Amino acid sequence: MVTANEELQVLFARVKLRDRKAFEMLYRQTNRKLYGLLIKIVADRNIAAELLQEGFLKIWFIAEQGPATYPWAWMCQLMRNLAIDHVRQHGRFHSHFEETDILPEIQGSNEADTADDLALLTRCFSTLAQEKRQAIKLAYIHGYSHEEIVERLSHPLGTIKSWIRRGLQELKQCIDA
Structure with missing residues (x-):
């Protein structure tokens, strides 16, 4: 198939x-x-x-x-x-956007696979710490630069970059598990 x-x-x-x-x-x-x-x-x-x-x-x-x-x-x-x-x-x-929209829906005619992928993504995204979720959403969904996220969240640039990098690593590990 x-x-x-x-x-x-x-x-x-x-x-x-x-x-x-x-x-x-x-x-x-x-x-x-x-x-x-x-x-x-x-x-x-x-x-x-x-x-x-x-x-x-x-x-x-x-x-x-x-x-x-x-x-x-x-x-x-x-x-x-x-x-x-x-x-x-x-x-x-x-x-x-909602948190479940962190990645676009996977193209396909198999709705069961799409639903499973979305459920996995939602579950994995929800396991991230709030600050990591928020930083990832601002960067990858809303398109903010790191500097704009610093202004919005009032945290140092290094912290914002770490949250995003570590959050994406955790998300990848969860999805690949």
Whole structure:
């Protein structure tokens, strides 16, 4: 049985070879979830739609730089970075993120796997100390720089960096366990 990630890997490999039909299929399979991710960050449907188009243009032109495995994570990161850059240039929007949105939903048709992954992520994220969760959310969900987090949380820069680094390490260990 072919997993959703394997299917995306095949499509993405074809996109790297400039296969327009594969690119259209990739767009059809991923645009709704990527649009949802963008809306959560910019909180504006029109801006999210513009960023989605910009993101897919970028995907087309730099696909050869993308990974052979896990293209979904790469595309999510690309879109997320576009949205965060937009927010930084045009001011902050209120985000609709919850703690369970620390990572985008894994693309796939197998809802049981997606639910299991989300449950694992939620469980692991909830085991982190509050300050680590908060620092990670501010950095990776809301797009704050370390300096902005220092101002918000009133802790030294070294402490903020340690919380983020250690929190991500703990999250990875929990997920990999």
